[in-house]
Amino acid sequence: MSEFFRVCKVSDLRAGEGKRFLIDDVEVAVFLVDGKIFALGNVCPHQKAARIYEGFIEDRKVVCPLHGWTFNLSDGRQEGNRRGLESYEVKVENNEVYVKVLKKELNW
Template identity: 30%
Template structure:
């Protein structure tokens, strides 16, 4: 692994910082992320809802592997990111892994959701 690749990975938190079914916000050196836990699986995601940018550590509810944003009830499979129910955009994940009991994520580039409607670009105001 090259130095550049290695520095792209950061320790985000300990696996013991988060209980099963919990979402918590953490700061990396450059930006914030949310870590979610489903059983022994961890996912590192952008801190905002893909719908209307609600802060997911406040509005998100994780139950049975499903993430629900309580603001407008968009839902996703937390393990795959796939949208469920009324959600119209998938969750995106930072690449992550467990190292010696800590959650590490590859955070070289901030993941952001494109909030524009897919077809908005054609409208010339």
């Protein structure tokens, strides 16, 4: 089951820079670009580095700072529509940013 988790205030985000959050053990990178907020998985599929939040933004894409793999901010996919990062739904309410991730359920 997915649910929205509050991560920060809109004013905590800086245009063109990523921020890293751990939501229920899920690494998420949140970006504010052109006035829109995007949330992607923070772990690069290339070498499993949790550094996507440090990537630079180019043409509505984020470029991994380690070896330059590039992911679309809106859906996390790579060039040629190849699978890349997870993409998470974002909502803003009362200046607070919420990201929807899959909630872990423990069934003992």
